[in-house]
Amino acid sequence: MSGELEWWLRLAAVPRLGGQAVSKIISRYPPHQLGKLEDTQLAALGLSQTQIKALRYPDRTTIDKCLAWADEPGRHILSLTDPRYPYLLKQISGAPPLLFVEGNPDVLMSPQLAIVGSRHASPDGLSLAHAFAKELVSQDVVVTSGLALGIDGRAHRGALDGGGVTVAVLGSGLERVYPAAHRKLADEIKEKGALVSELWPWSPPKPAFFPRRNRIISGLSVGVLVVEAALKSGSLITARLALEQGRDVFALPGSIHNPHAKGSNGLIKQGAYLVESVEEILSQVGTLAGCAINHQLDMSPAQVLQEQLPFPELLANVGNEARCVDVLAEICDEPVHEIMMQLLELELQGLVSAVPGGYVRTRRG
Template structure:
């Protein structure tokens, strides 16, 4: 089941169960695993940790995990764990990297230099053609084109990449066994069979609105750079672009007519410092080394997984410093006068009983 060396069936099962348990997000998961070293030990420790925060705790029922694993197998998928050699280093580097993904296809596609191509669902015909042409050119140049299988720009990007050599990754907001939108069912199946399809949500999960920002961080995290083809000012594609910028990746946008609202997002990105891209060559030049080979923009640093901060044995008193307004964890450490390890433990205990919410940029708040 684990599809990797060194991970026993029992540990793989415990990891899935841990991640599916109440209030365990990617950050908490990483911290708990770093502290206890083994998901089975973490599951035994959770009731005590929650008890200190004043609540009883129940991990996800084992039956549900058995059902999930059966559904993953039935859909022809397998699990990709954060410490697998197949896990993309570019993704491991981001804050709150997904600890477990399900995949269909060949994980090698995500290990090559990747470019995200994203944009509007209700895209213009000209933009759809541009997306297809850009993706075709990028795939021919040796890049893997990453997108989200949505209507409009995403679908065109995947089709262009498949035509340009087949190197593409589809990241979906639903479970691996659900095709959305329905008209992309054949395209999704083709990506799963010829390239790589990734999902963070368990099988059977419908693509709910709150899953899309999480999906977008994976798209941005896989890629050395993100190209926005066409986007309205408040769209998901712009969220992906901003996430890419925060991750230190390249952000590129194709300019458009100021008369079309669908161009305003891209034109604004360029005004804000994104690189103007008018041809696939512009993107290729930006993401290619001096020797002409595609390079990944992320630096070879230790993945965030290794850097999960150690936890102390005693939690710090931080509850009085928190409100429903997000605040940086660094600020809590400064104001509490406690060690980073003690503050992190306190936050973890609050999170697993549902009293704490984590936000991007290392910020936290009380749950409202």
Template sequence: MPSDDACALLTLIAAAGAAAPRRTLLERHGNAIAALDAGPAAWRDAGLSQAQIEALSRPCRIATLTREWLDSPTHHLLGWNDPDYPPQLRRSPDPPLALFVAGDPALLWHPSVAVVGSRSPTPAGRENARDFARALAASGLSVASGMAAGIDTAAHEAALAIHGITVAVLGTGPDIPYPRTNTGLHARIAESGAVVSEYPPGTGPLAFQFPSRNRILAGLSLATLVIEAAERSGALITARLASEAGRDVFAVPGSIHNPLARGCHRLIRDGAALVETADEVIAALAPQATLLARDLQTRLGAPIHAGQGVADQVGRGSGRDDPDYQNLWNALGHDPTAMDQLVMRTGLTAAAVSSMLLLMELDGRVASQHGRYFRSR
């Protein structure tokens, strides 16, 4: 059964309209219950519209589908005021009031790259998506995408294939795979990664929701990488939103005879970085990934809602006498070792290994080269 605070937060979500006034309300009053208890005068002072005020005045009613979805221990609702709300997204221009997460919400703190592109890529484009995503995941970065057909699907599948971290940001409810052909992929990402949506369970696909979804994808990620995109495409929307959020944009060039290369060429003309290998992306993002790892370090003293999430595992592994930390240290050698090999050697999850490696790099005990890790001393 959802908590009273979850019920109050769901009431704020259902009020719809502009999110900024509702975020202000949560910031002023600390939690959703207090925000609702503040009353119409406080709601109006925070900037809520009359329609929103009327919606907040109604008794809390949680849809049966949402209640049943939240009853699962692997399903989570993160509000704007929640300490587990991902910091990258919080710093974006228009963060959602709340996130519905299937899987591990701690993974939303992990440094990620949004890999996006055409829903109908060429064979070469699909292969590029796999190669880039595989290398990004092997380096310890999370591969984020929108679980659409084509480039998105190839990127998610490549990350999963090497037991890397992948996050899917949906334009539907968290329980609605879209396209339906990705039902199996949706289940796999929810099991080992995270599926994220700002829309309540049961929300079907509507055209306007997908550009809105793209701002979350761009906001969660350190950078957006575009692989094959027509001159008018959703991938270019994500790239624009990433740029507006102050994030890096990378584009893979293609043949001048390929219509799906024109969007990438346009991005490059407009200032996106031309990249030919994943190593170029990894090198460019290393300083930002370190900063995000420090954000994670500041969060280690408090529990992540996932219970056994990344932050908990890293917290237990941050002491040198911890068995998981020692296990990973023993699995490392002086020769560079790939992420998937470390996962196999330790028996730990890719998420835990990746986050622990980030902290070990900050301590100066581990170094990385071309997506492989080794002891630095």
């Protein structure tokens, strides 16, 4: 397994090689077979000469540090082909090739609801984030957020105070917990839940990393609850990404006099679900959360989705904004005619709708 993991780390270390490119490469060859390919074969996979050289002659310091990091108790590196890699996240466009996890990686396969919001939230907003998280975990739903100050931190705290499980996705490496004020909280989270990052463990926080973190937060979750958000905030980025990924977006209504509620109120105007209780959220997210609530989940969450939803990869890439057939075919790496047949079946089942410019997810889907 260490040999396979090393080749995954080599792929992750190749410069300017994103998740979509990696997915296409491994659909042709397992990572450990890449070293047996000729340069011409690697070039045919889309790799430049610089990238081929980086793959063949990686920075051993980076590889060895990662392998040593994963040897420590409670630390895990999950590749896209690892059975513990979360199914929902795997379905998004450009899924992270590797996830670095501290804590229990099995919780990533559980039904998750993301709670996000302002770093400068009002006392009411902080109280609501805590209360909603506490009630969600009482219904066996994992609360996922970004460990930021404000709403994120209160959501994690509410889940822990409720005796439940929470997942924190970081915009830094797991050895560089940010913000520093939440290091103790991070230690508590990994006792029962998990800390997650796609970055090398020693990576410092950078502004460019946080939108990438946000796509993982929404990608892991069946839905995103925005508690409070200003008009220009990372929470709105998370909500937009959730819509693109076909996830439900919920928002708590706030006072028109609260500048930190203008973004969440705007989401409601744009079609996000206005919710006032956990029950309203759970009734909408449907099958996955419902199975957890009833304590009758004999299958893994991934199996539930596969059993309940046809063409899950395609469905995961149809969101609230229209996407044309050609784009969906490219994302799913399927022929256009095959995607059209799948979309027709999804439309007949009421899961997607044809609109000018392509297809969108319906409320039911």
